[in-house]
Amino acid sequence: MGVMDFLMQGFQTAIQPENLFFAFIGVLIGTAVGVLPGIGPMSGVALLIPVTATLTGGMEPSAAATSSIILLAGVYYGAMYGGSTTSILLNTPGESSSVVTTLDGYQMAKQGRAGSALSIAAIGSFAAGIVSIIGLALLANPLSEMALKFGPAEYFSLMLLGLAAVSGLAGGSITKAWMMTVTGLLLATIGIDAVSGVARFTYEIPVLFGGLEFLTVAVGLFALGEVFKTILHKEDDQERVAKVGRVIPSRTDLKESAGPIARGSILGFFIGVLPGAGATLASFFSYIAEKKLSKTPEKFGKGAIAGVAAPESANNAASGGAMIPLLTLGIPGSGTTAILMGALIMYNVQPGPLLFSDHPDVAWGLIASMFIGNLMLLILNMPLVKVFAKIIETPPKYLLPIIIAISVFGVYAVQVTTFDLYLLIGFGLAGYLLAKNDYPLAPLVLGLVLGPMIENNMRRALTTSNGDFMVFIENPISAIFLVCSVLWILIPFLLKLKGKNVVVNVEG
C-alpha cells in the first residue's frame, strides 16, 4: 500500500465519531491551557493523561491508544496556538514558543488590530499544520524503514544523540542540562530491571518495584512546580486585556502574511524535526528570517503582521515536525513529545519504526487527526477568540489551588497510591527550586522516559559484543550518531568560548 492508502485509512480512523469528539475536546482544552497562565503545553498534556485514560477505559487497547493520543496531540497543538492569544492580548507569552509573537502582536493589539493578529495567527497555525502533516506523511515511511535496519548499537547511539541534542540546547548551562538528563536516567533505573528481573534500588518497598511513574514526575515537575512558583512570587497586577476588535483580517493583512506563513511553516517544520531544537527556536529563527527578508524591516517590532504570522506558523509547524522523530524513531525531541511518548508507552504502544507496521491505525490515525484537529482549531478560534480572551481573566486565586487539585486527582486516578501523591508534591518542590535556578526540567523527563530503552539497547549491544564497548564505534552508523552527539555538545561550547551568544531553547 502506498502512502495515500495509509493516509486514507488514517482518515477513516480519525473521522470516527468518538475520535472526532476526542480531537475536539483536545483542541478545546489545549487552547484553554495555552491561554491560561501557569500551565503550558507540557503540564497540560501531562495533566490530561489520567483523564484520557479513564475516558478510553472501556475501549479495546489499540483503539484506546489511538483515541487518547489524538486527544493529547490536540492539547499539544491547541496549547501552541493558545499561547499566542496571551502574547497578543496581554504581552505575556503563554509559553516560551510565543515569546517572539509578543514583539509585534502586542503592538498590533495596542493599535486596535488584535483581532486580525489573532486570526492571522490562527490561519498561520492552520497552514503550518497542513505543511507538517504533508511532511509527516512523506517522511514517515522512509524513515521508519531505515530505522528498522538499526540494531541495538545504532539505537543506543541514536538515543544518545537525542539526549545530547535536547541537553545541548536546553538552557543556559550545559552542565546543568546534562545533570538533569543523568538524574532522569538514574531515576529510571529504580524498580524491577526489565532484562534480568532483578529489583534495583527498591529496598523491599513494594511501591518502588514498578519504578517511579513518569506521569507523577512530569505533573509534579511541570504543573506543581509552576503553581508553587506563582504562589510564592506575588503575581503582577492584572494587566489590562486588550480589546479584540474586528476578527476577520483585512485583505492587505492576508496578502502581507501569505509569504511569511509559507516560509515560517517550512522552516519551522524542518527545525521541529531536529531533536532538541523545537518550537521556540523555530519561532525565533523565522522571525529573524522575515526581518532580514522584509523590504521594510523597520516596521518589525511596531506591529508588522509578518512578525506575528511567521513565528506563529513556525512554532506550530515545529510541533508537527517534532512528531516525526517521535513516531518514526521513538525518540522524543522535546519535553512535550517525551510526555506524549510516555502516554503511548502506558498504552503498550511503543513509538518507533515498528509503530507503522504494528499499529498503523495509531500512527496514521494520529497523522490524519492532526489535519482534522487543525481544521477544528481554525473553525473554533475565529468565532471563539473573544471567549478565550475571557479565560485569561480567570483569577489566579481560584486557578492555582484548582491546578493542584487536578494534579492530585489525575495522579491518584491512575496510580491509586498515596505514595505517588507525596512523590508528586516532592517533585513539585524540586521542580520549582530547579527551574528557579536555571536547571532545565525537560531533559530530566526525557531521561526518565528514554532511560529503560537506552539501557536495554546498550546491554543488548554489549551482550552481542561480549562486553566490548568498542561495538558502538566499530559500527559505522552508530559511530556517525556518536560523532554527531559529540559535535552537538562541542559546537555550542566552542561558540561560547568565542564569546558568541547561543540561542537556547527555554522549554519544549
Next chain:
Amino acid sequence: MRTGSFDRYASVLFALIGAAFLFESRNIAKSAYGSEVGPNVFPFLLGLILILLSVKLFLESFKSVQNNNNDREKLMVKRFLIILIASILYAAFLETIGYLISTFVFLFVSFQTMEKGGWVKNALIAGVFSFCVYYLFVVVLKGSLPGLPIWFS
C-alpha cells in the same frame, strides 16, 4: 539571576545522589543469565557521570559572579507554606476521609489563603469543583475514587 550559592549546594546534593547510586549498584547482581553486562553496569556508570558533572558544576559555581543588587522580591512564604502543608495533608487524608470532603477542605483553605474573604463564594466553588469531578469521574466514567469516609459507607 545568578545562582552561585544554590549551585554549590545542589552540586553537593547531586554528587551525593550519584554516589548513592554508585555505591548501591554494587549490591545488585553483577551478571544476568547469558549476558556479560549485568543490571549493575548502567546505574554504576551514570552515578559516576553524575558525580563528575557535579564536580564541574561545583567549580563553575565559583565563576558565576555574584551581583548583590538586592532587588529580591518579597516572597509570599506564608501563603506558600500554608498551601504546601494543606496539599500534604490533602494527600495524606485523601484515602481515609474520601475525595469529596478532602478536596472541598483543601480548596476552601487554599482559596482563603490566596485571598481572604468572600467565603460563601469560595465554599461554593470548592464544593462545585469537588462534586463535579467526583460525579464525572465516578458516576459518568465509572472510575474509582474513595468517595466518602470509610466509616460512612
